Amino acid sequence: MPRGIEATLLAAVVEGRIKPGSKLSENQLAEAFGVSRTLVREALTRLEARNIVLVQPRKGWFVVEPSAEEAAEVYATRRILEYGFLINAAPFTEAQIADLQAHIEEERKAVDQNDKTRLTYLMGDFHVRIVKQSGNATLVETMRTLAARTNLISLRYQSEHNALASHKDHVAIFEAIARGDMKAAARLSYEHLEDVEAGIMIDTSPNAIDLLKNTLRLDEAPNGRG
Amino acid sequence: MPRGIEATLLAAVVEGRIKPGSKLSENQLAEAFGVSRTLVREALTRLEARNIVLVQPRKGWFVVEPSAEEAAEVYATRRILEYGFLINAAPFTEAQIADLQAHIEEERKAVDQNDKTRLTYLMGDFHVRIVKQSGNATLVETMRTLAARTNLISLRYQSEHNALASHKDHVAIFEAIARGDMKAAARLSYEHLEDVEAGIMIDTSPNAIDLLKNTLRLDEAPNGRG
DNA sequence: GTCGCGCTTCTTGCATACAAGATTGAAATG
DNA sequence: CATTTCAATCTTGTATGCAAGAAGCGCGAC
Known part of the structure; x- marks a missing residue:
């Protein structure tokens, strides 16, 4: 066992x-x-x-109680992974889009009911569910682990996470995928994860984020933003 | 211990x-x-x-004796990771470029001396060394594990790997990074890993690769190729 | 010769015993 | 009353013992 x-x-x-x-x-x-x-x-x-x-x-x-450095690492890795996946992925099939839509619907219900435990899970699982569409177990397992670590980060640093904002971001990413615009989906995903990270770090120390972003050399926005 | x-x-x-x-x-x-x-x-x-x-x-x-599916997964994940990293990374500093150059030099020596054991290690370590420049231990550890699995794939499927061709690819990737063209570096890296995977799969079964590429929905070339 | 059966041996699965450092609390001392 | 010290207790670290399944091998039957 x-x-x-x-x-x-x-x-x-x-x-x-x-x-x-x-x-x-x-x-x-x-x-x-x-x-x-x-x-x-x-x-x-x-x-x-x-x-x-x-x-x-x-x-x-x-x-583990992730340090600020660890938190930055995890978010950076998630951005890299999901961006790299989406930007190179073929447009999703109907079935795949339906799968994501089902998830979005679950998120909406949990938001309505204010079911925080379930929301905690769903917020991370959205990203797992995206890479799951690759059928790549290695990729999925990596993302799953990162999502778990992200939860520990949220619980440590974020007093009250804004689930509604995240949900809206997820909807936007979903819609981009649904219309086959993988480039936009990749960019939205990258920005979404940046925002989530920024929100957490601001809760802790207002200027910690700039410090960290310098440590990891990953703060350039993907094409189409700046 | x-x-x-x-x-x-x-x-x-x-x-x-x-x-x-x-x-x-x-x-x-x-x-x-x-x-x-x-x-x-x-x-x-x-x-x-x-x-x-x-x-x-x-x-x-x-x-482990990686199956063809596993092999495809590992290569796909490596491509995603390294592409996602490079495309979003800031240009490397002088010190970082020097570090990579030192590696390239080591590769050249090993090629000259036909030191296969060392080449096996260096071929994977090049990619580890690239992401190492992020200072992101999570990312590095993930890449390191993937590199180890790649070695098992090479040893299983590739009777005699063409180290010279890989070395030349590495040089090209290095040069792109050195001149600050991260976009080109990302594309070259993606194509390089595709080529290595293709070379291995052709050794095994000529049409296995197409089959696999369909399984993982990742066969679209990054922007600037097709 | 070949097939099949059983015993022996080798493998890991899991529990347990004991060692040793860390912690806590109480008692003794100032 | 405060402080220090020592002992009891709780923690993990590691080795070992035993169980149970797998595999190999020899012997016997056909």
């Missing part, structure tokens, strides 16, 4: 039920899952390889 | 000293490293999370 433990813990992170910095006791998890520490450690080791948790020697396992 | 075990095994894969399909016995590795099976299993678990090895239950651990 080691994969089940990893998946369960990851789901808890993705849905925001486990906060960054939480301690994960091997013994408690072992008891909760009804297995020995061995399997728990295996699952935690896998999650550590994905930068979801980390172990402090002889102290314990903790859900 | 679990990290050391993982790093050692990964290095062996990256340098082509361990072939895809090789069996990795927990007992033998434990003896070789002078530790118990526990630490070996931890290292193997980490490598499994990176798709470098896999375990067949009750049978053993094996270095």
